[in-house]
Amino acid sequence: MAGRVAGKVAFITGAARGQGRSHAIRLAQEGADIIAVDLAGQIGSVPYAMATPDDLAETVKEVEALDRRIVATQADVRDYGALKAALDDGVAQLGHLDIVSANAGIFSFGTLDQLSETAWRDMIDVNLTGVWHAAKAAIPHLRAAGGGSIILTSSGLGLEGMPNVGHYVTAKHGIVGLMRTLALELAPDMIRVNSLHPTTVNTDMIQNAATYELFASDLPEAERTREVVSERFQSINALPIPWVEPVDISNAVLWLASDESRYVTGVTLPIDAGELLK
Amino acid sequence: MAGRVEGKVAFITGAARGQGRSHAVRLAQEGADIIAVDVCEDMPGMPYAGATQEDLAETVKEVEALDRRIVAAKADVRDYGALKAALDDGIAQLGRLDIVSANAGIGSSPHAAQDLAEQTWQDMLDINLTGVWHTAKAATAHLIEGGHGGSIVLTSSAAGLQAYANIAHYVSAKHGVVGLMRTLALELAPHSIRVNSIHPTQVDTPMIQNEATYRLFRPDLDHPTRADFEPSSQAMNVLPIPWVDPVDISNAVLFLASDEARYITGVALPVDAGAVIK
Numbered sequence: 001m002a003g004r005v006a007g008k009v010a011f012i013t014g015a016a017r018g019q020g021r022s023h024a025i026r027l028a029q030e031g032a033d034i035i036a037v038d039l040a041g042q043i044g045s046v047p048y049a050m051a052t053p054d055d056l057a058e059t060v061k062e063v064e065a066l067d068r069r070i071v072a073t074q075a076d077v078r079d080y081g082a083l084k085a086a087l088d089d090g091v092a093q094l095g096h097l098d099i100v101s102a103n104a105g106i107f108s109f110g111t112l113d114q115l116s117e118t119a120w121r122d123m124i125d126v127n128l129t130g131v132w133h134a135a136k137a138a139i140p141h142l143r144a145a146g147g148g149s150i151i152l153t154s155s156g157l158g159l160e161g162m163p164n165v166g167h168y169v170t171a172k173h174g175i176v177g178l179m180r181t182l183a184l185e186l187a188p189d190m191i192r193v194n195s196l197h198p199t200t201v202n203t204d205m206i207q208n209a210a211t212y213e214l215f216a217s218d219l220p221e222a223e224r225t226r227e228v229v230s231e232r233f234q235s236i237n238a239l240p241i242p243w244v245e246p247v248d249i250s251n252a253v254l255w256l257a258s259d260e261s262r263y264v265t266g267v268t269l270p271i272d273a274g275e276l277l278k
Numbered sequence: 279m280a281g282r283v284e285g286k287v288a289f290i291t292g293a294a295r296g297q298g299r300s301h302a303v304r305l306a307q308e309g310a311d312i313i314a315v316d317v318c319e320d321m322p323g324m325p326y327a328g329a330t331q332e333d334l335a336e337t338v339k340e341v342e343a344l345d346r347r348i349v350a351a352k353a354d355v356r357d358y359g360a361l362k363a364a365l366d367d368g369i370a371q372l373g374r375l376d377i378v379s380a381n382a383g384i385g386s387s388p389h390a391a392q393d394l395a396e397q398t399w400q401d402m403l404d405i406n407l408t409g410v411w412h413t414a415k416a417a418t419a420h421l422i423e424g425g426h427g428g429s430i431v432l433t434s435s436a437a438g439l440q441a442y443a444n445i446a447h448y449v450s451a452k453h454g455v456v457g458l459m460r461t462l463a464l465e466l467a468p469h470s471i472r473v474n475s476i477h478p479t480q481v482d483t484p485m486i487q488n489e490a491t492y493r494l495f496r497p498d499l500d501h502p503t504r505a506d507f508e509p510s511s512q513a514m515n516v517l518p519i520p521w522v523d524p525v526d527i528s529n530a531v532l533f534l535a536s537d538e539a540r541y542i543t544g545v546a547l548p549v550d551a552g553a554v555i556k
Contacts, residue, residue: 180555187516187552199541238467244541251538260529263479263522266555270545274467277460277544 003031004258009094011035011087013077013134014104016051018203019153021059022246023101023253028068030254032099035090036060036072037083039104043126045119046106047210069094077104077130084137097141099257100150102134107205109214112166120167127171128178135182139191147190149257152179153249154195156272164214176268183266192265194256199272200233200243238274281309282536287372289313289365291355291413292382294329296483297433299337300524301379301531306346308532310377313368314338314350315361317382323401325387325490347372355382355409362416375420377535378430380413385485388494391446399447406451407458414462418471427470429535432459433527434475436514436553439546444494456546463544472543474534479550480511480521516552 010027014020015036024034040053056072063070071093073086091097105127108119131152142148157165158172175195183193200206212224215232230242252271255261270276288305292298293314302312314337320328334350341348349371351364369375383406386398410432421428437445438452455475463473480486487504495510496502512520530549533539548554 183552183555184516188518190517192517238464239470239472239541239543240468241541248538248541252542255533255538260526260533261549263517263519263526263551264530264547264549265517266550266552267548269542269547271539271542272544273541274463274543277464277467 003029004254004260005099006031008032008098008257009035009091009096010099010101010257011090011097011134011138012101012103013037013130015059015072016040016055017059018205019201019246019249020101020103021055021062022250023103024059024070025062025066026247026250026254027099027257028063028066028070030258031068033068033094034063034070035087035094035097036070037075037086039076040074043106043122045108045116045122047108048204048208050106077133078125080133080137083133087137087141091141096145097138098145098148100134100138100142100148101153101253102131102151103153104130104134105153107165107168107211109164109210111164115167123167124171127168128174131175132178135178139186142191143189148192149261150182150186150191150193151253151256152193152195154179154197154268156197156199156270156275158195158197159268159270159276179268180266187265192256192261194264194267194269196249196252197268197270197272197276198244198249199237199275201249202243202245206243236275236278237272238277241273244271244273281307282532282538283377284309286310286376286535287313287369287374288377288379288535289368289375289413289417290379290381291315291409293337293350294318294333295337296485297481297524297527298379298381299333299340300528301381302337302348303340303344304525304528304532305377305535306341306344306348308536309346311346311372312341312348313365313372313375314348315353315364317354318352321384321401321405323386323398324384326385326484326488355412356404358412358416361412365416365420369420374424375417376424376426376428378413378417378428379433379531380410380430381433382409382413383433383485385491386445386448387490388444390444394447402447402451406448407454410455411458414458414473418466421466421471422469428472429539430462430471430473431531431534432473432475434459434477434546436477436479436548436550438475438477439548439554459546460544467543472534472539474542474545474547476527476530476534477546477548477550477554478522478527479515479553481527482521482523486521514553514556515550516556519551522549522551
């Protein structure tokens with residue numbers, strides 16, 4: 001059986017690990033070639049270790065193990081010129097572009113009265129402007145291909161608020177406005193644009209001491225175990241699970257990327273275990 | 279490769295033709311057995327011919343041609359006892375229940391809200407809203423007892439998320455489906471039973487391809503045709519298409535029914551060519 005995205009090429013930001021790597025592998029399993037970018041470096045206001053060049057190399061290895069092609073580049077979504085150059089090079093090597101997963105994102109914490117200018121700016125620059133950059137760089141290639149699917153990774157926090165992460169909530173809400181406007185602007189070209197809204201995903205972005213502190217600040221650090229925080233995480237979901245796995249988001253990316261959703265556009269799709277119902 | 283819903287059993291209302299038949303065939307292609315019901319009669323207030331027993335027999339034939347089992351019964355979603363008996367019998371024969379597609383529904387002639395007859399309103403609510411509740415109600419005990427979760431997919435409409443003039447009864451029923459979906463999702467989440475709604479734009483079936491619908495969209499013409507309807511229908515969408523095919527809705531049902539969507543619940547999913555963002 002042919003893969004569900006056989007013959008397509010997908011551009012994925014934040015592809016070194018976590019959800020981005022999972023998307024690269026899942027799409028490659030279903031026949032796509034991959035253009036992968038990642039900063040593969042640290043941002044000062046981010047309170048956990050970010051991905052490394054070794055992580056990006058591992059994504060390359062896993063996609064190649066599936067007999068698919070991958071062009072991977074270290075690039076910062078905040079730097080439009082570098083991002084565009086990486087994408088253009090990938091398209092030159094792989095021939096065309098069909099799918100965009102604007103996945104790169106960061107997490108940090110602070111109430112809105114306490115957030116530093118730097119933490120706010122880094123968040124908006126990466127999680128919102130970086131998403132616009134990914135779409136902007138891709139649009140001419142998608143038009144040249146005669147259509148395509150752009151998938152923006154927002155969050156449950158793109159549809160509702162939460163204390164202590166106002167800059168994240170603001171950026172992720174902004175993605176919804178960006179998605180809806182892109183969907184309108186690109187519909188005549190048969191380019192579809194949708195956003196994903198995960199609940200907590202089991203990745204390094206949440207499995208770290210800083211995030212555990214956010215969810216269990218009432219406990220001393222030694223007691224903020226994975227088991228304890230998993231109960232806290234589960235309390236935000238309706239389904240009896242603490243978090244979803246990266247592949248659950250990848251399966252939604254795959255569906256939206258495939259021709260099975262050829263007439264789905266402008267949609268906010270939660271993969272949130274019912275978080276938004278509560 | 280195993281099908282995406284291999285070994286599961288799906289209960290589908292309104293399965294004799296149109297979207298319901300398409301769902302039965304698509305799920306069977308991916309390995310599911312089917313419990314199909316349809317009233318197989320003209321319904322009150324329906325300005326077009328209803329499905330027939332021959333239509334339901336054709337659904338049976340198409341599913342069996344895929345080497346899947348199907349139990350089909352003539353039943354009216356307004357009659358809870360009859361609907362439950364049909365489902366109970368299907369489960370007795372097929373052994374389990376995993377998926378519910380509450381698809382049965384009618385269209386109606388256009389009337390301003392103040393001109394709607396009491397009976398026209400009541401018939402619409404009885405079929406398009408109460409019938410959906412009956413379907414979920416009959417299935418819930420089986421899904422809970424099965425102990426392996428499940429996926430309930432309610433067919434609403436773009437008109438379940440926004441209004442269209444002159445079909446207040448349809449818009450009200452389809453909005454009501456969203457409230458029903460969200461409440462079921464909360465109530466059933468502890469059992470890992472997921473509940474979502476689908477919101478199609480116009481689907482190319484007998485429910486819209488009839489003179490009453492043509493007149494709703496082209497009140498300026500005495501005897502509007504499919505060709506007259508096409509540009510008016512396309513004007514609802516942002517993608518440059520007049521309507522979607524039944525299989526486009528089936529592919530969304532398949533995704534939500536499959537384990538790929540195992541943590542998606544409480545979601546209103548448009549398959550609407552952007553009608554809701556217009």
